Amino acid sequence: MSDSVMRTAGRSPDERAGRLSEIELSVNGRVRRLAVDPRTTLLDALRERLGLTGTKKGCDHGQCGACTVLVDGRRINSCLTLAVMHEGDEVVTIEGLGAPDDLHPMQRAFVERDGFQCGYCTPGQICSAVGMLSEVAAGWPSHATAAADAVAQRIALTDEEIRERLSGNICRCAAYPHIVAAVRSVAEGDAG
Amino acid sequence: MTGQGMTGQGHAGQGVIGRAVHRVDGPLKVTGRATYAYEHGAEDRPLYGYIVGATIGRGRLTRIDTANAERAPGVRLVMTHHNAPEQGPRDTSVPIEYWRAQPMLTGPEIHHYGEPVALVVAAAFEQARAAAGLVEVAYEERPGRYDFAALRDDTYVPKVVNAGLPTDTAVGDFDAGFRSAAVTVDRLYTTPYEFSMPMEPHACTAVPQGADLTVHVSAQIVDAALASVAATLRLDPARIHVVAPYVGGGFGSKLGIHAETILAALAARMVRRPVKVALTRQQIFQLVGLRPTSSQRVRLGADRDGRLVALAHDVTMHTNPDMEYAEQTAATTRSLYAAPHRLTSHRLTPLDLPRGEDVRSPGDAPGLLAVESAMDELADALDMDPVELRIRNEPTVDPERGVPYSDRHLVECLREGARRFGWERRPTRPASVRDGQWLVGYGTAAAIRGHFQMPTTVRVRLAADGTATVQSDMTDIGTGTYTILTQVAADGLGLPTDRVRVELGRSEFPTSMGSGGSWGAANSSTAVHRACHALRKRLLAAVREDTRSALCGLPWEKAVFADGRVRIGEASEALSDLVARHFPDGVQTTGETLAMTDDPHYSAYSIHTYGAHFAEVGVDADTAEIRLRRMLGVFSVGRVLNAKTARSQLIGGMIWGVGAALQEEGVVDVRTGAFATRDLAHYLVPVHADIPAVDAVVLDGYDDKANALGAKGIGELGICGAGAAVANAVFNATGVRVRDFPLTLEKVLPGLPPPEE
Ligand code: FES
Ligand code: FES
Numbered sequence: 025m026s027d028s029v030m031r032t033a034g035r036s037p038d039e040r041a042g043r044l045s046e047i048e049l050s051v052n053g054r055v056r057r058l059a060v061d062p063r064t065t066l067l068d069a070l071r072e073r074l075g076l077t078g079t080k081k082g083c084d085h086g087q088c089g090a091c092t093v094l095v096d097g098r099r100i101n102s103c104l105t106l107a108v109m110h111e112g113d114e115v116v117t118i119e120g121l122g123a124p125d126d127l128h129p130m131q132r133a134f135v136e137r138d139g140f141q142c143g144y145c146t147p148g149q150i151c152s153a154v155g156m157l158s159e160v161a162a163g164w165p166s167h168a169t170a171a172a173d174a175v176a177q178r179i180a181l182t183d184e185e186i187r188e189r190l191s192g193n194i195c196r197c198a199a200y201p202h203i204v205a206a207v208r209s210v211a212e213g214d215a216g
Numbered sequence: 217m218t219g220q221g222m223t224g225q226g227h228a229g230q231g232v233i234g235r236a237v238h239r240v241d242g243p244l245k246v247t248g249r250a251t252y253a254y255e256h257g258a259e260d261r262p263l264y265g266y267i268v269g270a271t272i273g274r275g276r277l278t279r280i281d282t283a284n285a286e287r288a289p290g291v292r293l294v295m296t297h298h299n300a301p302e303q304g305p306r307d308t309s310v311p312i313e314y315w316r317a318q319p320m321l322t323g324p325e326i327h328h329y330g331e332p333v334a335l336v337v338a339a340a341f342e343q344a345r346a347a348a349g350l351v352e353v354a355y356e357e358r359p360g361r362y363d364f365a366a367l368r369d370d371t372y373v374p375k376v377v378n379a380g381l382p383t384d385t386a387v388g389d390f391d392a393g394f395r396s397a398a399v400t401v402d403r404l405y406t407t408p409y410e411f412s413m414p415m416e417p418h419a420c421t422a423v424p425q426g427a428d429l430t431v432h433v434s435a436q437i438v439d440a441a442l443a444s445v446a447a448t449l450r451l452d453p454a455r456i457h458v459v460a461p462y463v464g465g466g467f468g469s470k471l472g473i474h475a476e477t478i479l480a481a482l483a484a485r486m487v488r489r490p491v492k493v494a495l496t497r498q499q500i501f502q503l504v505g506l507r508p509t510s511s512q513r514v515r516l517g518a519d520r521d522g523r524l525v526a527l528a529h530d531v532t533m534h535t536n537p538d539m540e541y542a543e544q545t546a547a548t549t550r551s552l553y554a555a556p557h558r559l560t561s562h563r564l565t566p567l568d569l570p571r572g573e574d575v576r577s578p579g580d581a582p583g584l585l586a587v588e589s590a591m592d593e594l595a596d597a598l599d600m601d602p603v604e605l606r607i608r609n610e611p612t613v614d615p616e617r618g619v620p621y622s623d624r625h626l627v628e629c630l631r632e633g634a635r636r637f638g639w640e641r642r643p644t645r646p647a648s649v650r651d652g653q654w655l656v657g658y659g660t661a662a663a664i665r666g667h668f669q670m671p672t673t674v675r676v677r678l679a680a681d682g683t684a685t686v687q688s689d690m691t692d693i694g695t696g697t698y699t700i701l702t703q704v705a706a707d708g709l710g711l712p713t714d715r716v717r718v719e720l721g722r723s724e725f726p727t728s729m730g731s732g733g734s735w736g737a738a739n740s741s742t743a744v745h746r747a748c749h750a751l752r753k754r755l756l757a758a759v760r761e762d763t764r765s766a767l768c769g770l771p772w773e774k775a776v777f778a779d780g781r782v783r784i785g786e787a788s789e790a791l792s793d794l795v796a797r798h799f800p801d802g803v804q805t806t807g808e809t810l811a812m813t814d815d816p817h818y819s820a821y822s823i824h825t826y827g828a829h830f831a832e833v834g835v836d837a838d839t840a841e842i843r844l845r846r847m848l849g850v851f852s853v854g855r856v857l858n859a860k861t862a863r864s865q866l867i868g869g870m871i872w873g874v875g876a877a878l879q880e881e882g883v884v885d886v887r888t889g890a891f892a893t894r895d896l897a898h899y900l901v902p903v904h905a906d907i908p909a910v911d912a913v914v915l916d917g918y919d920d921k922a923n924a925l926g927a928k929g930i931g932e933l934g935i936c937g938a939g940a941a942v943a944n945a946v947f948n949a950t951g952v953r954v955r956d957f958p959l960t961l962e963k964v965l966p967g968l969p970p971p972e973e
Binding site: 043061063064068071072075076077078079080081082083084085087088090117118119121122123124125127131132134135136138140141142143144145146147150168183186187188190191192193194195196197198199200201202203204 | 238239241242243244245246247248249250251252254255258289340341342343346413414415416417462463464465467494496497693694695696860861863864865867868869870871872895896897901902903904905907908909910911
């Protein structure tokens, strides 16, 4: 913080200190240009700068999964990554997956199976589940995958697999059995 | 006061009440459009507050230097006890803690680790957080009392325990009864500090507008938040607007507001800008109350047939010295089993730790861990089936109050659960069944939870287009309030659910007791039911003499409201036509639920909810790793308002019980008074991989003594006894009895049977 007292009249303190970084990234299919404090996490950029508050902050330390978003199709904890590291990336948040009158199949399955209660972990669970299903489709093994399946890169989506792969998403309301049911119903294509 | 005589409204049967309707707030929640406390006011460009906490457990601030923080980029305010506004004192004559003032930054004294010493407010979160690190604090540390195990005999007797329940009770002559018993169990159980840890951190966005202040809070009880902010800031309550439409879980920890709300509100008024503050996950472990740690002695004396002759439950727990909290840990033991000679007691050990507060199912959650483990020990000592032992001790009247039970179905829960679970396959000898690497065991426990009724008012309004709006300051913290009130109003007015709109969580709406104590659903749905009844009466009074109506002159007592129409015999009229003609501006009424102290049923009957848990665990024969394999709960809760949300809540509660049995444990660093477990990597709660198939079944029911809908609370019942069922299953699997919760593997490992050849 040695430069913290650098001041020039007429500009915001951050601009005065020359501390903002310009970034450009795509969020939910729209190109967004931002000048951010380099310390800003992707999570806070989404919530506080872009008004996309559907992505939740539960711990800010990579321990709860509430902040899960899809970056270039892969799920990540957006609290554990800085916005400036995502120049040119394609970010999809819960708002980008679907809208109340146009639900994504995973969102619809969560409503139908009651895969949530308070709803705070839910955007993260849903983004995580969507990302997870593509990991399974790509044949990525998990701790719960049988060795032979891992070698063959053919994953049987057992309930164990779903649970293991979603364990980074804590639900304190403990909607777990219904989340697993929702994910399974999407994987089996009977969400409707 | 039901709708009888006028309609079939409100009675169990085919209606919309009870149906497994999807949550009406679901589409907003699954698309991220439901906005929580920290997510408001973006258009006003709020400032960000960050709390600086004390790094000692007890002592005083000798110096606090904010100069560097104040000069840091973006900083607008650094608030300490030097410049914090004068605040109202915590007034213990206000009966419930959550309605009291919660003054912050009042002086240099430090009462517990993490107590706020400053709030830094800046234009951006990153700036506030960085500047918080520049606040320089010096302390004079004093020795504190932090170690419960060492100090637990140093107790005092509280005047009452939580919920105003008696501290001690005694019936018969316990000592003589216990001495005379053929078989006895006398054991000490300990339970750890536990934290609610809702996924949404405690947060507030405070928006000043002239003399008014709007606080977007994450709160279970809007009225308590309002009273507490008003008393602390010494403001006219009419100038404060509390908004809490969505709450990301509370589990007791949001019954009251904490530092985040008071500091945001103080700062917002000082800088005349919106200010938002959220506790970090680590701060939640220091700034929000916790479940006290306890040590519980349980003594059971029975005859050879397993009939209890003496039962005692003596509890010691920690309390903060200034803010007493006595969890009612032995309270439901008073109603659970028959026994002629009985004792219960609660004692407090003052420690310089954050105050205790209600954590989901206060009292019953830790109490039943002990009592229901002891019952299992008694069954083992008697060589009796634990289900049978419990059935044998079923009381006919409440054994301490001497009044009848309103609607007790514990035995049915036990029998139905045993049947569905396949209890007859339970290994009768501990450590006798193996499945490969796993030692397998079954466990059971009973669930009981008091049912409370609190004063609640709602408003129901019918518009001329035939749509209804329900308004209450009641909250939906994941409990399903929006959905069940939609159902109750749809039933009460005979409307399809999509013509009912429920608006909650604003202090401008009629006052409720919010969500807590499992009372929210019954309180608010009974009030809606009554408001609808009153509305139907007004509409029928209007139509009686109305010659333009097809219903004119017909026997109005026979009217049925259904499908958006009012029907008397063959004649019918659209509800919207009727409203439009007589009440072109709409018509509204309020409905009320009385406090239980004003409702004679609550003194004449012992009103509870019940359940029975069945758990199967596997314990790794070499490492003692414990895995839950499956679990079933069968519950009796009166009438269910929504089969889907009820089941979800019960399952959620059961999983909390699993966490209490196997994982959750707040550990104090006894040198400093800080919690060593202060994030979700160290304070472990159940995650997906920990939880296999868990099912909850609810028996059909209707408790006519509870309220007009026959419905009782379910939010906490699921936890009650759940952890004991898991612990009892571990004993059945291994022969190892752990009495120090949670059952982590190092406590089980030394007692495991020797490896097989
Ligand atoms: S907020 Fe990112 S993992 Fe918890
Ligand atoms: S729905 Fe409340 S934390 Fe998951």
